[in-house]
Amino acid sequence: MASRLEKAFLRELRRIVGKENVRTDRETLRVYGYDASLEKGMPDAVVFPANTEEVARVVQLASRYAVPYVPRGSGTCLSGGPVPHRGGLVLEFSRMNRVLEIDPRDRSAWVEAGVFNLQLQQALKPFGFTFAPDPASQKVSTLGGNVAENAGGPHCLKYGVTSHHVLAAEVVWPDGSIEWVDPSSHGYDLLGLLIGSEGTLGVVTSLRVKVIPLPERVETLLAIFDSLLDAANAVSGIIAAGILPATLEMMDRTTIQVVEDSMAVGYPRDSEAVLVIEVDGPSEGLTDEVEAIVRICRQHGVRDIRVARDERERDLLWAGRRGAYGAMTRIQPSTMVADGTVPRTQLPAVLRRVSEIAQKYELIVGNLLHAGDGNLHPNIVFDARDPDQTARARKACLEIMQACVEAGGTISGEHGIGLEKREAMRLVFGEEELRLMRQIKQELDPLGLANPGKVLPEENVAGSPPDRE
Numbered sequence: 001m002a003s004r005l006e007k008a009f010l011r012e013l014r015r016i017v018g019k020e021n022v023r024t025d026r027e028t029l030r031v032y033g034y035d036a037s038l039e040k041g042m043p044d045a046v047v048f049p050a051n052t053e054e055v056a057r058v059v060q061l062a063s064r065y066a067v068p069y070v071p072r073g074s075g076t077c078l079s080g081g082p083v084p085h086r087g088g089l090v091l092e093f094s095r096m097n098r099v100l101e102i103d104p105r106d107r108s109a110w111v112e113a114g115v116f117n118l119q120l121q122q123a124l125k126p127f128g129f130t131f132a133p134d135p136a137s138q139k140v141s142t143l144g145g146n147v148a149e150n151a152g153g154p155h156c157l158k159y160g161v162t163s164h165h166v167l168a169a170e171v172v173w174p175d176g177s178i179e180w181v182d183p184s185s186h187g188y189d190l191l192g193l194l195i196g197s198e199g200t201l202g203v204v205t206s207l208r209v210k211v212i213p214l215p216e217r218v219e220t221l222l223a224i225f226d227s228l229l230d231a232a233n234a235v236s237g238i239i240a241a242g243i244l245p246a247t248l249e250m251m252d253r254t255t256i257q258v259v260e261d262s263m264a265v266g267y268p269r270d271s272e273a274v275l276v277i278e279v280d281g282p283s284e285g286l287t288d289e290v291e292a293i294v295r296i297c298r299q300h301g302v303r304d305i306r307v308a309r310d311e312r313e314r315d316l317l318w319a320g321r322r323g324a325y326g327a328m329t330r331i332q333p334s335t336m337v338a339d340g341t342v343p344r345t346q347l348p349a350v351l352r353r354v355s356e357i358a359q360k361y362e363l364i365v366g367n368l369l370h371a372g373d374g375n376l377h378p379n380i381v382f383d384a385r386d387p388d389q390t391a392r393a394r395k396a397c398l399e400i401m402q403a404c405v406e407a408g409g410t411i412s413g414e415h416g417i418g419l420e421k422r423e424a425m426r427l428v429f430g431e432e433e434l435r436l437m438r439q440i441k442q443e444l445d446p447l448g449l450a451n452p453g454k455v456l457p458e459e460n461v462a463g464s465p466p467d468r469e
């Protein structure tokens with residue numbers, strides 16, 4: 001297929017990054033046309049830059065030729081963020097994958113944007129440190145993607161999400177200039193603006209992150225319930241008692257069954273819900289914390305509560321939790337996650353509502369929750385090849401988001417807005433706020449080429465071609 005990009009553009013692009021680092025063959029373009037959501041697109045070229053200067057030169061070139069570009073880490077996004085729905089370039093970071101520095105005295109690390117989250121964790125371990133944000137996709141998701149999505153993870157309940165752990169970021173702005181932004185400079189918080197902006201305001205090429213010491217002791221518990229609502233109430237009870245576990249994760253019966261079918265980690269198949277609770281910190285006092293949690297779970301009708309006896313048992317409990325999303329495909333080939341967040345006390349009511357919505361649309365929903373921080377992941381399973389099922393899944397997803405907003409929550413805990421939830425932004429923001437956001441985008445990216453058409457519910461940004469289906 002002839003590329004829609006001008007020959008002169010491609011020639012200059014190859015001069016910047018090397019011929020072998022620009023791909024326009026159909027197979028490659030198809031592979032970079034989608035992410036982990038249902039959204040699809042087709043880039044005109046995929047570029048693999050080696051360093052920040054190359055990224056800056058590519059961005060300058062793109063703006064000279066008015067070519068849209070989409071930064072991409074590993075494409076694990078669940079909302080369509082890295083999907084090139086308007087064609088143009090995909091800027092891929094797999095060649096920028098070095099941990100550049102670990103400074104234990106400063107408790108920081110400097111990494112390139114294409115470093116995998118787990119790769120950083122493994123590099124830090126010999127120094128006795130860890131990077132707290134731990135998305136379940138950590139084996140493959142990149143730090144660039146984590147920053148762009150402000151990713152969370154099980155341990156973010158206690159330690160905070162990505163934005164709490166980024167000290168500074170090296171950015172290529174849409175005009176091609178390179179700058180380090182950090183929150184310590186006076187004035188407006190540009191770093192805050194950038195984190196979670198899904199590649200629409202600038203491209204992050206490297207970052208300095210905060211690292212924390214590995215805890216002295218860790219205890220992992222599996223609490224087994226015969227009622228989903230009892231489990232949800234136990235979650236509220238633990239937090240209300242002033243206990244802040246490192247993780248407080250919840251899975252419902254549907255999820256438990258598919259996890260057991262695919263991994264057999266030992267979650268009881270006949271239970272209605274399990275909580276994976278981890279506490280960590282200095283040895284002293286940790287036993288008291290475990291006992292308090294056991295007591296609260298008993299008050300809420302726990303059937304059984306087990307403590308992992310060793311590293312192997314702990315890893316097994318976590319393998320189940322981290323693999324739960326992927327295991328959903330045992331039921332149906334496609335999954336749509338409604339990643340809403342609600343005040344913890346609203347969890348029982350919203351879970352009830354999720355179940356009603358699933359019945360109304362005749363769909364199976366497996367609930368997986370970062371329950372401690374009120375973040376639901378109702379996984380709607382269906383077959384995307386069937387238009388009727390897909391339409392029902394989309395409606396159910398929107399209704400679940402509405403239910404979260406009505407309960408005082410919001411439409412995304414950590415998976416971002418991307419393409420999939422743009423319209424749902426209207427559920428939480430008024431026209432004035434959206435206009436202010438559009439003005440910020442316009443100011444930083446006047447040509448509208450940086451990941452266009454994402455996040456904000458506005459179609460046909462001036463100067464951009466219309467969306468491609």
Ligand SMILES: Cc1cc2nc3c(=O)[nH]c(=O)nc-3n(C[C@H](O)[C@H](O)[C@H](O)COP(=O)(O)OP(=O)(O)OC[C@H]3O[C@@H](n4cnc5c(N)ncnc54)[C@H](O)[C@@H]3O)c2cc1C
Pocket residue numbers: 035036070071072073074075076077078080081082093113134135136137140141142143144145146147148149150151152153154198199200202203204205325326414415451
């Ligand atoms: C099985 C599974 C489990 C998951 N679990 C979690 C979880 O527990 N917590 C969570 O928060 N998310 C989770 N996710 C979602 C996803 O993994 C995260 O959003 C992750 O941060 C995306 O990283 P990535 O490298 O794959 O980025 P991509 O998917 O490639 O891109 C994501 C967004 O970031 C932008 N981007 C990428 N790199 C850059 C860059 N260098 N500069 C600027 N913008 C950039 C892209 O344009 C896009 O908008 C999960 C996904 C899957 C499939």
